[in-house]
Amino acid sequence: MRDLLALLRQSLAGLRVLVAATVLLGVAYPLLVTGIAQVAVPWQANGSLVTAAGERTTDADEAVGSVLLGQATDDDGLFQPRPSAAGDGWDGLASGGSNLGPESPELLALVGERRAEVAAREGVDPAAVPPDAVTASGSGLDPQVSPAYAALQVPRVAAANGLDEAAVRALVAEHTAGRTLGILGEPRVDVLALNIAVLAARDAGAGD
Amino acid sequence: MSELLPAVGQVLVLVVVLALAVPLLGRHLAHTYTAPGHLAVERGAYRLLRIDPDADQHWRTYALSALGFSLVGILLLYAVLRLQQHLPLSLGFGALPADGAWNTAVSFVTNTNWQWYSGEAALGHLAQATGLTVQNFVSAATGMAVAAALARALSRSGAGGRIGNFWTDLVRGTVRVLLPGALVAAVLLALLGVVQNLSGARTVTTLTGGEQSVPGGPVASQEAIKELGTNGGGFFNANSAHPFENPTPLTNLIEIVLMLLVPFAMAWAFGLIVGDRRQGAAVLAAMGLLLVVAVALLTWAEMAGPGTVPHAAGGALEGKETRFGTAGSALFAAVTTGTSTGAVNSLHDSFTAPGGGVAMVGMLLGEVSPGGVGSGLYGMLVLAVVTVFIAGLMVGRTPEYLGKKIGQREIVLVAVYVLASPFLVLVGLALALSVPAGVAGLQEDGAHGLSEALYALASASNNNGSAFGGLTSGTPFWNTLLGLAMLLGRFLPLVLVLALAGRFAAAQRVPVGPGTLPTHRPLFVSLLVGVALVVVGLTFVPVLVLGPIVESLS
Numbered sequence A: 001m002r003d004l005l006a007l008l009r010q011s012l013a014g015l016r017v018l019v020a021a022t023v024l025l026g027v028a029y030p031l032l033v034t035g036i037a038q039v040a041v042p043w044q045a046n047g048s049l050v051t052a053a054g055e056r057t058t059d060a061d062e063a064v065g066s067v068l069l070g071q072a073t074d075d076d077g078l079f080q081p082r083p084s085a086a087g088d089g090w091d092g093l094a095s096g097g098s099n100l101g102p103e104s105p106e107l108l109a110l111v112g113e114r115r116a117e118v119a120a121r122e123g124v125d126p127a128a129v130p131p132d133a134v135t136a137s138g139s140g141l142d143p144q145v146s147p148a149y150a151a152l153q154v155p156r157v158a159a160a161n162g163l164d165e166a167a168v169r170a171l172v173a174e175h176t177a178g179r180t181l182g183i184l185g186e187p188r189v190d191v192l193a194l195n196i197a198v199l200a201a202r203d204a205g206a207g208d
Numbered sequence B: 001m002s003e004l005l006p007a008v009g010q011v012l013v014l015v016v017v018l019a020l021a022v023p024l025l026g027r028h029l030a031h032t033y034t035a036p037g038h039l040a041v042e043r044g045a046y047r048l049l050r051i052d053p054d055a056d057q058h059w060r061t062y063a064l065s066a067l068g069f070s071l072v073g074i075l076l077l078y079a080v081l082r083l084q085q086h087l088p089l090s091l092g093f094g095a096l097p098a099d100g101a102w103n104t105a106v107s108f109v110t111n112t113n114w115q116w117y118s119g120e121a122a123l124g125h126l127a128q129a130t131g132l133t134v135q136n137f138v139s140a141a142t143g144m145a146v147a148a149a150l151a152r153a154l155s156r157s158g159a160g161g162r163i164g165n166f167w168t169d170l171v172r173g174t175v176r177v178l179l180p181g182a183l184v185a186a187v188l189l190a191l192l193g194v195v196q197n198l199s200g201a202r203t204v205t206t207l208t209g210g211e212q213s214v215p216g217g218p219v220a221s222q223e224a225i226k227e228l229g230t231n232g233g234g235f236f237n238a239n240s241a242h243p244f245e246n247p248t249p250l251t252n253l254i255e256i257v258l259m260l261l262v263p264f265a266m267a268w269a270f271g272l273i274v275g276d277r278r279q280g281a282a283v284l285a286a287m288g289l290l291l292v293v294a295v296a297l298l299t300w301a302e303m304a305g306p307g308t309v310p311h312a313a314g315g316a317l318e319g320k321e322t323r324f325g326t327a328g329s330a331l332f333a334a335v336t337t338g339t340s341t342g343a344v345n346s347l348h349d350s351f352t353a354p355g356g357g358v359a360m361v362g363m364l365l366g367e368v369s370p371g372g373v374g375s376g377l378y379g380m381l382v383l384a385v386v387t388v389f390i391a392g393l394m395v396g397r398t399p400e401y402l403g404k405k406i407g408q409r410e411i412v413l414v415a416v417y418v419l420a421s422p423f424l425v426l427v428g429l430a431l432a433l434s435v436p437a438g439v440a441g442l443q444e445d446g447a448h449g450l451s452e453a454l455y456a457l458a459s460a461s462n463n464n465g466s467a468f469g470g471l472t473s474g475t476p477f478w479n480t481l482l483g484l485a486m487l488l489g490r491f492l493p494l495v496l497v498l499a500l501a502g503r504f505a506a507a508q509r510v511p512v513g514p515g516t517l518p519t520h521r522p523l524f525v526s527l528l529v530g531v532a533l534v535v536v537g538l539t540f541v542p543v544l545v546l547g548p549i550v551e552s553l554s
Helices: A002-040 A105-122 A147-160 A165-174 A191-207 B004-034 B040-049 B059-082 B098-109 B125-155 B166-191 B219-228 B249-273 B277-304 B308-313 B325-338 B353-364 B375-395 B408-434 B446-461 B476-506 B522-553
Strands: A188-190 B162-164 B202-205 B211-214
Touching: A002 B040, A002 B059, A002 B125, A002 B166, A002 B219, A105 A147, A105 B308, A147 A165, A147 A188, A165 A191, A188 A191, B004 B125, B004 B166, B004 B249, B004 B277, B004 B325, B040 B166, B059 B098, B059 B125, B059 B162, B059 B166, B059 B476, B098 B125, B098 B476, B125 B162, B125 B166, B125 B219, B125 B249, B125 B375, B125 B476, B162 B166, B162 B476, B166 B219, B166 B249, B219 B249, B249 B277, B249 B325, B249 B375, B277 B325, B277 B353, B277 B375, B277 B522, B325 B353, B353 B446, B353 B522, B375 B408, B375 B476, B375 B522, B408 B446, B408 B476, B408 B522, B446 B476, B446 B522
Parallel strands: none
Antiparallel strands: B202 B211
16 A cells, blocks of 8 residues: 555656656657758658659659659559559558568469569560569568669660660669668669659650 | 678678777766766756655665656556547547557557557657657666666665665656757758658659659657667658668668667666676677677578578568668668667568577567667676576575675576566467467468467567567457566566665675676676576577477478
8 A cells, every 4th residue: 555655656756757758858859850850951851852853852742752762653664663562552651561471372472473574574584583573672662673673674664765775774873872881781773763864865865 | 702791891880880889878878877966957857847866765666666657658648649639730640449559558668669550550740759759768768777776786785775766867868868869860860861840641643643642750850769769669660661761771770870879888887887897898798799699690591591482582582671681681680679679671570480580589588689778788687697696506606796695585586587578478479379369360370370479479578569560460459468468578577677676785795705706707708698598598499499490491
């Protein structure tokens, strides 16, 4: 009984502390960080959006997407991203992956289907399809593909847009990032920025 | 070979960064928990909150303060989650169901951050910031306070069970360590691309004319404390795999550093508090050894990619992001399960069987490599007491640790501590697998299904919070069971540690004699690692055989 009273007394002190903590940590801290970020890096703080011309914007109405978020690409003339398990695919409000295990028959079948699909689309031997092309990412919003998967898609994209393969390869190289400091992460290609560049090159070619 | 160099290189960079930062932060932590003076802002806060910051609490009062504070935290967070539709910035989301709100309230107050819900589809900004972010700070500060109290108790002699003041420790840990650290980290993450705004999801028309929602929110501010406080609760469902939480390999490394910083520094601070730097270094070395082994095994497993699906795909990339790859994902996984964080930058459920198994073992060892911000240190100190006891039995020496005799009462406290987590994990698992409501949550059959349930219980009981996400845990059964596992897994050990601290503080220091086992030498470090692996690890061998080991061999 004495302990119970003591617990109650301590809980009341705890309530006072928690209310103060909520004001400081739950309101002031996030607002301060928001203020600093909005002033210092408004583009990044608002989702790294880009326009169809490839310019940075913070206005969603003129954006075609975020360079950080992969998106569905319903155009066989463009570079395709990895498979996505976010909602019905690339759902910005349902990030996530398949969570299927390494021995899952369901995942094994999916990998086989994807491999056949990509091989047929690119007109290559199924064995040439790289791993990232047949696996879904953790976020379902992976904005990038491996250089190998991008290279595999160059002939198709070049043909579809009336561009030289060499020119498309140059665009891929331009949008490829290496490992940070040579050791962190993996080499990768930004799909959205690359597709914007491909469309720009196609339109420039058509204008000649 | 070309793949191996970056995998090793990222670990070396991490080691260098930590070697520079840990001693500095350790000194700051030792000062934080022992300095007699108060900052002006703290004095103001104590006056306002009517707290006597200099009252030296008996361990029972200290424990009641910690429990009372956590109780209020659970009630308040529960209320926020049940009433969020009435709060501003709710984004139109309704109340969480009762079982879900209970689970989440317990989850964040116990520093677990198990998430049955999907952040971007269930919670408004105010619930995230005033509910979850606040608990990310104060639950971490609570763990740190308890660890500091244990260290202080070991430095005292004949203090009659008095171990310090919980409120002072709580306020100092928050104001002097976590808040400034999180502020710097949050701004750094925002500069590197992590989202930080107050808007809801906005719709864009994609390049090929489709529609996509671009979510918003105060992400960077939550991300920073989520890693620094070893909490792990993601703003988004995909957690640190989401490009808005963790956009680049550099932010990935920063988040890994943030997870390890405080747990390692607490070990360093421990050495300073007990007045013998070598004691802290020994504890730190044992933590580091276990972590290095876990990183090596996990990295090997994911890069080699054994298993049917990784073979078929040509690599273990299911559930992994291109920018992190296998090595960057494996390092993150070893760190998040070796600490009590539970943030994920890749989906552990899709890891190779041995990789997922190593992640489980990290948690099952009680998370001491290096563990949670506070629980890592006190967990390792409990194992140190077990180690001197076992060593004493082997050679007939009187067991003592840092001049404190280890008697029957101490051993009882320590034994119950060590048994608490296996009890919760194994009894919880047996219960879950014996009722239809438990089995219904499993996504897969056979060994992998067992692994999903085992992972969940291991994660909840050890307050980690990561998951084999295939498990459908947002049901009344799982929410209730895991809520209980988190609650008991946090507060039972916490009270036992404080009782142990009380006994240490009361005991007279015995002088070092020829019969004293030195606890700062490499021999002791290897004994300590051995005790962690054998005494704790062996308990779980049967269930690990049926889960990840059988799956590895299939």
